Each structure stands twice: as structure tokens, then as C-alpha cells.
Amino acid sequence: MCYIYPFKLIFENIDNLKGPLTEWEMIVMNYKELKHYPKKCIGCRLCEQICTMTHFKVTNPSKALIRILRDDEKQLDSAIYCHTCQNAPCIEACQYDALSRNSNTNAINVDKDNCVACMECLNACPYEIPILHPSDNYILICDLCGGEPECVSICPENAIMYVEMDNSNDNEILEEN
Amino acid sequence: MVYFSGFHGKLLRIDLTNQSSSIDKIDSDLYEKFIGGRGLGAYYLTKEVPPKTEAFDKNNKLIFMNGPLAGTLIPGNNKICVTFKSPLTNSYSYSLCGGHWGPELKYAGYDGLIIEGKAKSPVYLSIDNSRVDIRPAEKFWGKLIPESDKMIRNEISGNKTIQLALIGPAGEKLVNYACITSGLYREFGRGGAGAIMGSKNLKAIAVSGSGDVEVDNPDTVIQIGRELIQDLRQSRGGKIRREYGTMELVERINNAGFWVTRNFTEGFFDEGYKLEGTKMREKIVIGDSSCFGCPIGCGKRTYIKYQDDSELLMEGPEFETVGMLGSNCGISNWETLVKASKICDSYGFDTINAGASISMVMEAFEKGILDLTETDGIEMRFGNEEALLLTLEMIGKREGLGDILAQGLLKASQTLNVEEFAIHSKGQSFPVYDPRGAKAMALTYATSPKGAHHMLATTFGTELAMGNRFEIEGKGLLERDQQFSMAIVDSIAMCSTMRAGIPLENQAKAYSAVTGIKVDNSKLLKAAERIINLERMYNVKLGFDRSQDTLPNRFINEPMPSGKSKGQIVELELLLDDYYTIMGWDTDGIPTKKKLKELDLIEYV
Numbered sequence: 001m002c003y004i005y006p007f008k009l010i011f012e013n014i015d016n017l018k019g020p021l022t023e024w025e026m027i028v029m030n031y032k033e034l035k036h037y038p039k040k041c042i043g044c045r046l047c048e049q050i051c052t053m054t055h056f057k058v059t060n061p062s063k064a065l066i067r068i069l070r071d072d073e074k075q076l077d078s079a080i081y082c083h084t085c086q087n088a089p090c091i092e093a094c095q096y097d098a099l100s101r102n103s104n105t106n107a108i109n110v111d112k113d114n115c116v117a118c119m120e121c122l123n124a125c126p127y128e129i130p131i132l133h134p135s136d137n138y139i140l141i142c143d144l145c146g147g148e149p150e151c152v153s154i155c156p157e158n159a160i161m162y163v164e165m166d167n168s169n170d171n172e173i174l175e176e177n
Numbered sequence: 178m179v180y181f182s183g184f185h186g187k188l189l190r191i192d193l194t195n196q197s198s199s200i201d202k203i204d205s206d207l208y209e210k211f212i213g214g215r216g217l218g219a220y221y222l223t224k225e226v227p228p229k230t231e232a233f234d235k236n237n238k239l240i241f242m243n244g245p246l247a248g249t250l251i252p253g254n255n256k257i258c259v260t261f262k263s264p265l266t267n268s269y270s271y272s273l274c275g276g277h278w279g280p281e282l283k284y285a286g287y288d289g290l291i292i293e294g295k296a297k298s299p300v301y302l303s304i305d306n307s308r309v310d311i312r313p314a315e316k317f318w319g320k321l322i323p324e325s326d327k328m329i330r331n332e333i334s335g336n337k338t339i340q341l342a343l344i345g346p347a348g349e350k351l352v353n354y355a356c357i358t359s360g361l362y363r364e365f366g367r368g369g370a371g372a373i374m375g376s377k378n379l380k381a382i383a384v385s386g387s388g389d390v391e392v393d394n395p396d397t398v399i400q401i402g403r404e405l406i407q408d409l410r411q412s413r414g415g416k417i418r419r420e421y422g423t424m425e426l427v428e429r430i431n432n433a434g435f436w437v438t439r440n441f442t443e444g445f446f447d448e449g450y451k452l453e454g455t456k457m458r459e460k461i462v463i464g465d466s467s468c469f470g471c472p473i474g475c476g477k478r479t480y481i482k483y484q485d486d487s488e489l490l491m492e493g494p495e496f497e498t499v500g501m502l503g504s505n506c507g508i509s510n511w512e513t514l515v516k517a518s519k520i521c522d523s524y525g526f527d528t529i530n531a532g533a534s535i536s537m538v539m540e541a542f543e544k545g546i547l548d549l550t551e552t553d554g555i556e557m558r559f560g561n562e563e564a565l566l567l568t569l570e571m572i573g574k575r576e577g578l579g580d581i582l583a584q585g586l587l588k589a590s591q592t593l594n595v596e597e598f599a600i601h602s603k604g605q606s607f608p609v610y611d612p613r614g615a616k617a618m619a620l621t622y623a624t625s626p627k628g629a630h631h632m633l634a635t636t637f638g639t640e641l642a643m644g645n646r647f648e649i650e651g652k653g654l655l656e657r658d659q660q661f662s663m664a665i666v667d668s669i670a671m672c673s674t675m676r677a678g679i680p681l682e683n684q685a686k687a688y689s690a691v692t693g694i695k696v697d698n699s700k701l702l703k704a705a706e707r708i709i710n711l712e713r714m715y716n717v718k719l720g721f722d723r724s725q726d727t728l729p730n731r732f733i734n735e736p737m738p739s740g741k742s743k744g745q746i747v748e749l750e751l752l753l754d755d756y757y758t759i760m761g762w763d764t765d766g767i768p769t770k771k772k773l774k775e776l777d778l779i780e781y782v
Contacts, residue, residue, distance in 0.1 A: 042474035044467035045277075046406070049250045050399070057395040059249055060284060061338060062387035070277075072361040073323070075464065075478040075490050134387040154403065156410055156472035157465075 031106035032162050034066070034142070034149060036079035041159035043070050043077035047151035054150045062134045065142035066151050066160065079160065082108060082129045082142040090141070093124035098139070105144045112138040182393040183245035183691040184208055189287045189309065191302060193377050194235060194294030198309040203288060209694060210777065212668035212701070213244035216708040217289065218260030218271055223711060223781060225291075228718040232264035232369070233351065233376040235295035241282070242289040244670025248280035248390040248469075250402035251687045252409060253675035255280055255469040258667060263368040263627060264376075265353045265530070265585045266604040269715040270627040272370050274342070275468035275672055276363030281340035284386030296378040301343075303333060303383045314380040321345055321523040322358050329381050343381035344371045345525030350575045351375055353585040354530035354606075358522070362476065362492035363468065366527050367605065368627050369585075393693030401687050405679050406472045414677030415473055419465070421454025422475040423496035428453045433641060434740030435614020437505045437607070439559045440536035441600050441731055444611045445740030448509035452499055461511050466492050473674055481515050494518035494528070497631075500609030501532025502569075506539060507559030517565055524573025526583075533599075533606030534582035534589055535568050541595040551593065553577040600729050603628035610637050612732050614742035615646045619749055620656040620756050623726040624766070626712040632673065634659035649748050653755030664705035707776045709760075710768045714782040723766040726753060 048064035056063055066081040084106050091099045091108065098114035099121060101107075115138040122130045122139070130139045144162075152162045190199050203217070211220045221240045230236050239261050246254040257279025263270030282290060285306050292302075301314040312332075317325045322345040333339055341359065348355035348371030355371030356364035365371070374380075392398045409415040417425045430436040431449035438446040450456070457477065466476030480490045494502075494514055502517045503509060521528045535557075541547040542557035549556070553571070555564045555578070571579025582589050586606050590599035600607045605628020612619035617636035622629040636659045640646035662681065666673050669688055679687075685696050716725070732747045757764060761772035773779055 039464065042465045042467040042476075044471050044474065045469055046250070046252070046472065049470060050402075053250050053395060053399050053402075056389070058389035058391050060387065060389045062284070063389075067338075070360070072326070072492075073490075075466070075480075075492065077466075154406065156406060157474075 031084070031165050032147075033084050033106070033165050034081055034144070034152070034160060035163050036066075036081065036160045038076050038078045038159075040157050041068065041077040041079065042157055043068055044156065046154050046156065047079075047160055050150045050154040054145065060134070062131070063140060065131075065140060080127065080129065081160075083127060084108065084144075085126070089124040089126065090121035090130060093120040095120065099141075102143070105147045107144040108141045109143070110139055110141050112136075115139050181205065181208060181245070181692040181694055182391050183249065184213070185283070185286055185288050187287060188242075188289035188291060189304065190291045190293070191309070191311070192294045193292065193296040193300065193311070193379060196296070196311050198311075201291075208245070208692075210704065211708060212665070212704050213247075213288065214242050214256065214258040214670050215260070215271055215273070215664060215667035216704060217242040217668070218258050219708050219711045219715070220781065221289075221291065222260045222262070222269065223715055226262055228262070228269075228715055230262050232262050232267065232373065235377070236293075237262050237373055237376075239292040239370060239373055239377075240289065241279075241291070243279050243283050243287070244668055245688060245692050247670035248283040249392055249691050250398050250470070251671070251691060252402065252406050252679070253468075253471045253473070253672040254670055255471065256667065256670050256672050257282065259357065259365045259370050261368070261370055261373050264351070264372050265369040266628040268603055268626060268628065268719060268721065269712055270368035270370075271667075271712075272365040272367050272627075273632075273667055274357070274359055274363050274365040275471075276340075276360040277469045278340040278342050278359040278363075278384060279670065280469045281338070281384045281386050283390055284388050285384050286386065286388045290382070292374075292377065292379060292382075295376070299378050299380050301329060301381040301383065302379065305385045306387060317380050318349060319346060322525050323361060323523060325380065326361060329383060333383055333385075338387075339383050339385045341381055341383050344374045344379075345523060345573070347524040347526040347573050347583075348372055348375035349380075350583070352524075352526050352572060352575065352583040353588075354527040356525050356527055358525050362466075362522060364525075364527075367529065367630055371525055392691045394690050397690040398687075401683075401690050405683060405687065408683070409472055409675065409678035412678035418473050418475050418674060418677065421458060422465075422477045424452070424454035424457045424477070424499065426454075426496050427499070429641065430610060430614075430637070431504070432741065433614055433646070434737065434742035435611040435637070437500050437609040437611060439507050440505060440533075440540040440598060441607065441611055441729075442540065443739055444614055444737050444742045446504035446509070449504055451509045452503055452511075452514075457511070461515065468672065471672060471675075475674060479515060481512055483512060489515055489519055491515070491519055491522070493522070497608050498528040498532075501529045501536075501606075502565060505532050505536045505609070506565050508562055508565060510562055513562040513565065517569055520566065520569040520573060526572060529608050530585060530606045531569060531572055531582070533586055533601065534572070535565060537586065537590060537595060537598045537600070538568075538578070538582070538593070539564075540598045541593070546595055547593060551578075597730065600731065601629055602727055602729070603725060605629045607729075611737070611742065612728065612747050613737045613745040615640045616649050616747060616752065617652040617656045617659070619728055619732065619747040620652060620752050621659075623728055623749060623753065624656075624756065626716050632663060634663055635673070647742070647745055649752055649755070652752055653757075653759040656756050657759050660709055661702050661705035664708045665701050668704070668708060703776070707778060710773065710776055710778055711781060713762075713768055714773070714778070717767050723753065723757075723764070726766055
């Protein structure tokens with residue numbers, strides 16, 4: 001039997017993913033997800049920059065689909081990024097058919113023509129991930145760069161990794177952090 | 178008018194007297210002539226602040242300038258320069274700060290920010306893209322930096338990406354070497370920019386930006402950015418810096434016998450081995466910390482639990498701090514040095530000048546020139562850890578002896594009548610490298626427009642590598658080349674540490690890809706020379722010449738007593754002759770008309 005604890009390391013209150021895998025979750029096991037390790041992160045924010053350079057051809061952290069927050073007091077850098085939740089409350093919440101699941105990567109697709117920036121997806125998201133494009137009227141959510149995340153490739157510390165969802169290292173990671 | 182990528186072409190001007198703001202265009206040819214950052218700072222200070230302006234006069238300005246690479250994917254793109262007339266040296270001054278504040282200002286849409294005038298009562302500035310507010314700051318005034326940082330962040334709630342630059346009590350109370358601090362542990366450290374901010378009643382500058390920084394050729398910038406990150410991570414210098422931060426230098430400098438020891442009475446600290454980077458990593462480091470866009474992460478996160486169960490979790494201390502508060506004061510205990518660093522960071526003043534002030538008193542006390550009546554009853558002896566911590570607090574609060582030391586070495590040594598122990602040039606204290614052990618450093622200290630400052634040209638690395646550190650031949654040329662190298666990185670916005678893996682050719686390549694301005698090495702070098710000459714001319718107008726390019730008597734007349742630099746003195750006059758000739762300056766150290774003309778500087782000076 002295996003369990004998924006993908007978010008526990010930063011967001012301590014999410015326990016509802018514990019338990020035997022549903023059929024849907026079993027299918028999902030083939031997908032990969034992003035995982036950030038705060039203790040490895042040095043807070044250089046190169047991930048934010050490569051993200052906006054590849055998506056928008058500019059640098060602009062407020063458009064970045066992964067964002068690093070520094071807590072000077074705790075001396076810790078943590079990341080905000082889409083966890084591609086299996087139940088995807090954002091898709092549920094969208095009344096405009098703007099969000100869907102990408103079957104290749106498991107990422108959340110945003111149809112910017114349909115999106116009206118009502119922010120219901122943000123309200124539904126347990127991690128407050130979706131961001132409003134700073135100048136246009138639609139939502140931005142990580143697309144996992146089609147399966148080859150640029151943030152992972154540029155991170156000098158391997159602090160953000162693209163890992164199998166049934167990562168057997170979960171326990172190790174929990175300890176480490 | 179043609180604008181280049183990497184620049185916005187505008188600066189934000191804040192008039193605190195009239196509580197107003199405006200936006201100035203920056204002429205595009207200025208970018209070509211002065212690059213950005215430190216170079217544009219030199220241009221604006223020369224243009225707008227007459228040299229004779231008193232440092233705390235409302236007509237003095239704080240000129241913050243970003244460089245073209247700031248906020249781009251080119252690694253280490255985070256340095257912003259502030260230029261001002263210094264209260265410490267009464268001369269031209271500039272200071273650079275890493276961290277995340279400079280890039281944020283760029284994302285807010287500004288290449289630069291000029292603060293002028295003086296507010297009637299304490300205020301802070303909030304810049305949220307084009308929205309600029311000047312708000313009351315009475316409730317933050319008097320608060321230590323970590324506390325003020327938190328309170329101001331709470332007041333501007335709901336915005337997670339705000340970056341703050343602020344002053345602590347030291348800046349408010351006009352300690353002449355007060356810093357402007359950003360992100361708690363990054364500073365515009367030297368020359369007293371924090372005191373200028375305090376004199377203007379400005380507590381903090383909060384910035385939040387959500388605009389684009391465009392580059393000329395995004396694909397090339399991505400490619401170059403990736404390559405340079407690899408180069409840095411694989412370079413020997415980069416790897417060592419990554420592991421041990423700036424503390425890697427202790428072993429090299431101490432063993433070569435030119436590490437500040439007991440107020441420069443010696444160049445080798447016998448307990449220095451306890452302070453080496455490997456020891457720091459082993460004893461107190463729990464993680465690493467980077468400035469914006471930097472793959473090195475030289476910042477070291479440290480944690481100490483004390484016997485009384487109190488704890489300190491912070492970033493640092495850095496090499497200069499450990500040298501000036503440690504070996505310079507005869508102290509090798511990490512527990513004390515972390516505490517000492519925290520005091521300086523909390524009140525917001527330069528650890529280098531503070532350490533030099535305290536060691537000056539310690540030497541005078543040990544030699545019987547000062548007694549307990551003049552030191553508020555504190556046994557100011559080398560190695561007295563309690564004395565160090567007490568005096569640092571007193572500087573931050575401007576109490577007793579601390580109030581005297583807060584004036585800076587020049588005035589404090591006059592007040593206490595201990596001038597022979599004040600190790601400074603132009604009023605700026607020496608940092609940790611004793612110039613008797615690396616002769617070109619003497620030129621760095623003596624000719625720097627902002628007084629004895631190592632980052633004008635860190636020649637000691639080359640001198641160690643070349644094995645010619647005691648020689649004076651060729652040092653004028655080395656000094657010039659290193660000054661040019663620093664003027665370039667300081668102006669394009671790149672951290673000097675990046676030079677470990679990014680040589681000038683690659684800096685030029687990156688600059689071209691970002692801006693679309695085709696440059697080669699020679700064009701950047703020419704701009705660097707222009708910047709250095711413009712800075713020099715500001716001081717010349719103050720009456721500075723060769724007679725201000727001095728070193729303390731100690732380095733010129735007292736041979737190094739022990740260690741691997743034993744017997745060395747600095748042959749300053751010979752070094753200066755060589756350097757002035759190479760710079761095309763006259764024998765008084767004044768740039769010639771011919772030189773200024775050659776650099777197209779006549780219209781600016």
C-alpha cells in the first residue's frame with residue numbers, strides 16, 4: 001500500500017490525502033509533480049526569472065508561476081507553486097470553462113479566452129496559487145513547461161525537483177525539512 | 178531619442194521637503210557614456226549636488242541607480258548603487274547593496290531613484306509601481322531594524338513581494354557610518370548613507386514592482402544566462418565561495434600575514450584558525466542564502482544557542498565583520514562575534530568602521546593613553562569580548578564613549594586625542610587587508626574617492642596569485658585595471674563575486690544581449706575610466722589632491738612586526754607616482770585637461 005503526502009512538508013494542515021489510493025489516484029501515479037525543498041533553497045529566485053523568460057520573454061517575478069518567499073526571521077525560503085491537486089478544486093470552481101486538466105502532464109490548462117478573471121479558482125485553491133496576470137485579464141497557473149520544467153533545470157541547488165508522484169522519498173523529505 | 182532594452186529610461190525623484198514626486202527621463206546617451214549604477218550615480222551627483230554641500234544639508238541627495246543587467250537572467254544581477262556626499266569623509270561617496278531591493282525597483286519601472294530635500298517629521302516612502310506615497314513613520318522611529326522591518330511590512334499588508342530598504346536607530350541618530358539596510362542582512366554599508374537618510378527624516382523605502390524588464394534578445398539572454406550560471410558553479414572560486422562564503426578568505430589572508438590584527442599592530446592573528454571558513458561551517462552554519470539571481474549563495478545562515486538558553490538565528494557574519502570585530506579586537510569566539518554582528522545589523526551601522534573605532538580605543542587604552550575615566554569604566558583591552566558588545570550597543574544608542582565613536586575615526590580620534598591609532602584614509606576606516614602584505618591595496622585605499630575602501634580594487638587576490646605582493650613594480654597598472662574592472666561591474670549591476678566565473682568578455686557579451694548596444698571590452702573599459710575620472714574630479718573641486726591620498730603612518734613607517742609579511746612597509750609615494758602616470762593625471766593626482774578631453778568629460782566636470 002502506498003500513500004501520497006505531497007504537500008505536507010510546507011502546508012501542515014492538509015491530511016485529507018492520506019489513505020488508500022483511489023483508482024483515479026492510481027492513474028495519476030504515472031505523472032510527475034514539482035517539489036520544492038526549502039532547506040536546500042538559497043533564495044536566488046533564478047526559477048522565477050527563467051519561468052517568465054521562457055513564458056513571456058521578459059523577467060517579471062509577478063508573472064512567475066513559481067514564486068519564492070523569503071522569511072528573514074526564520075532564515076528560510078519557501079516556494080509557492082501549483083501542486084496539481086488530484087481533486088483540482090480550481091477546475092471545479094471555474095464557471096467559465098477556462099480550466100482543464102492537461103492529460104499529458106497533469107498540469108492545469110488555462111484557456112485565456114474563456115477566463116474572465118473572476119478569481120473563483122483562487123478562492124477555491126487551498127494554496128492560493130493562481131495569480132492574475134499583472135496587465136491582462138486572465139489567470140496564470142503553472143503549465144509544467146509541457147513536462148520539462150525550466151525552473152527545475154536552472155535551479156543550482158536542486159531545491160526544486162520534478163519527481164514521480166509516488167515518490168518513495170516522501171518520508172525522507174519530511175524528516176529533512 | 179533611442180532607448181535600449183534593459184533600461185526604462187526614467188528615474189523617480191522624491192522631494193521630501195514638498196512631499197512630492199516626479200519622473201525624469203534619462204538621456205539615452207548617458208547610458209552609453211556612464212553605463213548605469215555607479216557610473217550614472219557619478220553623473221547625477223556631479224550635476225546636482227555641488228561638492229561643497231554639507232552632508233546633512235537638505236540639498237544633499239541620495240542617488241540610487243540600477244544597472245542595465247539588474248533584474249535580468251544574467252546571474253548576480255542585483256547590485257544597486259547609492260551615490261551621495263558622505264558625512265564620514267566629507268567627500269564623494271557611493272555604496273552598493275545586493276539582495277532583492279534594487280531589482281524590485283527595476284520591476285517597479287525605474288532605473289533610478291533620487292531622494293532630495295528633508296521631511297519635517299519622520300516619514301517612509303512606499304513605491305508600488307507608479308503609485309508613490311509618502312507616509313508618516315513616527316511609530317517606527319527609534320525601533321531596531323528587524324522590528325521596524327516587520328512593522329512596516331505589516332502596515333503595507335496584502336503585498337507579499339514588497340522589498341524594504343530602511344535605517345535603524347544609528348541612521349536616525351546620525352552615526353556617521355550608519356547603513357541603509359535591505360532584507361535585514363544586506364547593506365549599503367560604507368560612507369554613512371544611512372545617516373543621510375536619517376538627516377532627511379526618511380525611515381524606509383518600500384518597493385513593490387510588477388512590471389516587465391525587457392531584454393534585446395531573450396533567447397540569447399537565456400542561453401548566456403544558463404552558460405554563465407554553469408561557469409560560476411564550476412569555477413574554483415565559485416565553488417569555494419559557495420561552501421564557505423567570504424570567510425574562505427581568512428585562511429589565505431591570515432596565513433599570508435596581512436589580516437588586520439589588534440588594530441593593525443600585526444598581520445597574523447594566532448587564533449585566526451578558529452575563524453576559518455571550514456570552522457564556521459562546522460560550528461554555526463545551518464544553510465546558505467543568495468541575493469537575487471545569484472547561483473553562488475555566499476550568504477551563510479547561522480544559528481547559535483547560548484548557555485543562558487537564548488538563541489540567535491541570522492545571516493552572517495561576513496569576512497569583513499569577523500576581521501574588524503574579531504581579529505582586529507583580538508577576539509576569536511564565534512558566540513561573541515555573531516552577537517556583535519547582530520548588534521550592528523539591528524542598529525544599522527557599518528561593522529568595519531565600528532570595529533576600527535573600538536580597536537583604536539583598545540590600543541590607546543593598553544598603551545596607557547586612555548584610562549577608565551575616558552572609557553566609561555570599561556576595560557578596553559584587546560580580547561575583552563564584553564567590552565566589544567557594550568561599546569557596539571553604545572555606538573548604536575550614541576551614549577557615552579559610543580557617542581564619541583559614532584562620529585567616525587577622524588573626529589573621534591581628535592576628540593580622544595589618539596590620532597596616531599586611527600587607521601583611516603580620508604576618514605574612512607581600513608577594512609581587513611593590511612596593505613603592507615599586498616602593496617597595490619595601498620593604492621586602492623589611498624586613491625579611493627570614498628576613503629579606505631577595499632572594493633574599489635581588490636588587488637590582493639591577483640597579487641597573491643602572481644606571487645608579487647611585496648613588489649611595487651607594475652602595481653600602478655594592476656591597480657588601474659582592477660579599478661576599471663570594479664567600475665564596470667558596479668555600473669552594470671553585477672556583484673563583484675561574479676568575476677570568479679564571468680570575465681570581462683562575457684560581461685560584455687551579456688551586456689550586449691540585454692541592451693542591444695554592441696560593446697566590446699575596450700568600450701566598457703573606456704566608460705570605466707570615464708567614471709573614475711568623474712568621481713576624482715568631484716573631490717578635486719573640494720580641493721583634494723595628492724595630499725589627501727594618504728595612508729596612516731603605521732603602514733608607511735612601521736615595518737610589519739611578524740608573520741609572513743614581516744618587515745614590509747608601504748612605499749606609498751613611489752606607488753602613487755606610478756599610478757598617477759598610468760592614469761594620465763599630473764603629479765598632484767589631478768586629471769589633466771587632455772585626459773578629460775580624451776574621455777569626453779569636459780562638459781560634465
